[in-house]
Amino acid sequence: MSANGESSRRTITLPSNPAPPRPCLTNDARVAQWQLSPGFQGFWGWIQLRCDRIKGKEVMTGSYQDSSEGVRCLMDMLEKMTDWVGEVPPEPQSNQRFGNLAFRRYNKIVQERLPALLESYNLPSNLLSQLIPLLINSHAFGHPTRLDYGTGHELAFVLGLWCCVVSGWIGGEGKEDEEDELILRVFTRYLDLTTLLQQTYKLEPAGSHGVWGLDDYCFLPYLFGSAQLMDSDLSPSRTLSFAQSHKSSTPTSSTSIDPNVSSSTEQIKDLYTLSLHHLLLFKFGAAFSEHSPLLYSLSQFPDWKKPHGGLKKMFLGEVVGKRVVVQGLWVGGWAWGEDVPEVEEARREDRSGSGPIGGGGEVVTKAPWAR
Numbered sequence: 001m002s003a004n005g006e007s008s009r010r011t012i013t014l015p016s017n018p019a020p021p022r023p024c025l026t027n028d029a030r031v032a033q034w035q036l037s038p039g040f041q042g043f044w045g046w047i048q049l050r051c052d053r054i055k056g057k058e059v060m061t062g063s064y065q066d067s068s069e070g071v072r073c074l075m076d077m078l079e080k081m082t083d084w085v086g087e088v089p090p091e092p093q094s095n096q097r098f099g100n101l102a103f104r105r106y107n108k109i110v111q112e113r114l115p116a117l118l119e120s121y122n123l124p125s126n127l128l129s130q131l132i133p134l135l136i137n138s139h140a141f142g143h144p145t146r147l148d149y150g151t152g153h154e155l156a157f158v159l160g161l162w163c164c165v166v167s168g169w170i171g172g173e174g175k176e177d178e179e180d181e182l183i184l185r186v187f188t189r190y191l192d193l194t195t196l197l198q199q200t201y202k203l204e205p206a207g208s209h210g211v212w213g214l215d216d217y218c219f220l221p222y223l224f225g226s227a228q229l230m231d232s233d234l235s236p237s238r239t240l241s242f243a244q245s246h247k248s249s250t251p252t253s254s255t256s257i258d259p260n261v262s263s264s265t266e267q268i269k270d271l272y273t274l275s276l277h278h279l280l281l282f283k284f285g286a287a288f289s290e291h292s293p294l295l296y297s298l299s300q301f302p303d304w305k306k307p308h309g310g311l312k313k314m315f316l317g318e319v320v321g322k323r324v325v326v327q328g329l330w331v332g333g334w335a336w337g338e339d340v341p342e343v344e345e346a347r348r349e350d351r352s353g354s355g356p357i358g359g360g361g362e363v364v365t366k367a368p369w370a371r
Helices: 028-036 038-053 070-087 103-121 124-139 149-164 176-201 220-228 238-243 271-282 293-298 305-319
Strands: 002-004 012-013
Touching: 002 038, 002 271, 012 124, 028 293, 038 070, 038 149, 038 220, 038 305, 070 149, 070 176, 103 124, 103 176, 124 149, 149 176, 149 220, 176 220, 176 271, 220 271, 220 305, 238 271, 238 293
Parallel strands: none
Antiparallel strands: 002 012
16 A cells, blocks of 8 residues: 655555554654654655645635545544533532543543444544554543643544545545645644643643643644745734734633634634634733743744744654654554564563553553542
8 A cells, every 4th residue: 555755746655454553652762763664754744745735725614514525524523522521521620730530531431432433434444443543542632541631642643644544535646635624624623622621621731841842732733834824924923913812711710611612713714823822722821922932932933934844843853753752652554664563561561660551551650630
């Protein structure tokens, strides 16, 4: 099986019978090896090609009934997952900033219902075996033990989108618009859902660098959004001003959560501004330059060329290049290629005494608030 790479359109050869995903990114050498693998090279080329193709395009909202079957299925999945939030209200929480324990009940619902839901769609069988571990075992919607969410979880979801393309279920030759829609519509809806989960269950930012990171929760929407804005008249500084002018007046501590996060963002047409809007739901009370200095520095450039190029390098170095970010990913044959490494035996034992053994053998360290 082959998959198109970046704008050069070189071909990446991937197995038609891919190895099942496993948590194999357990040390720095494995992480470096993954970045050289055919699966990752194909994925990174696909990301860059999407960035090239979505320049000047707007995020896609509203009805998706005219979309392809695959896009409709993924959107239906995200809509149902949003509905499930209503079944699990947050528990009373007065003495801790992060980690509402109700998220574990929500995650249990996801684990119980999502596989059957995906099986009800017309997915290729080999896609199902790659997609479910990325969404569930890799905790693409947040970690139930640590009660957190971050860029590694986001990466798991987008790798799932890549697998949908590799399988031929979505996109392919002559259907590039479908692949663009995975970013402009499906990924946008995913961000609405994860923002709702962060608001409702007060998820801790996973691996946050504090003020020195790009964003506490996400990365890729800034990369895609800066691509959308590349040739626009909306400069980085005007983008920040626009996001600040659309900041919600509802404090995040409110117990009344609107399940339709996107209802207040109808005028926002790109993922960069949308992510700034989401960030401002959680960070307030200080100047933007103080709580988000890196994003503020990007807003000082006259156009989007350098910010976009810098974000590409940062993604490779600070997201996929960091073991602490990617170690929870379940990587299979389409995300790696042939000869996916086995899970190291040392990973199967809790030698540090730090926490329970998770599914697939990974050691899970509980956060202090995750009682």
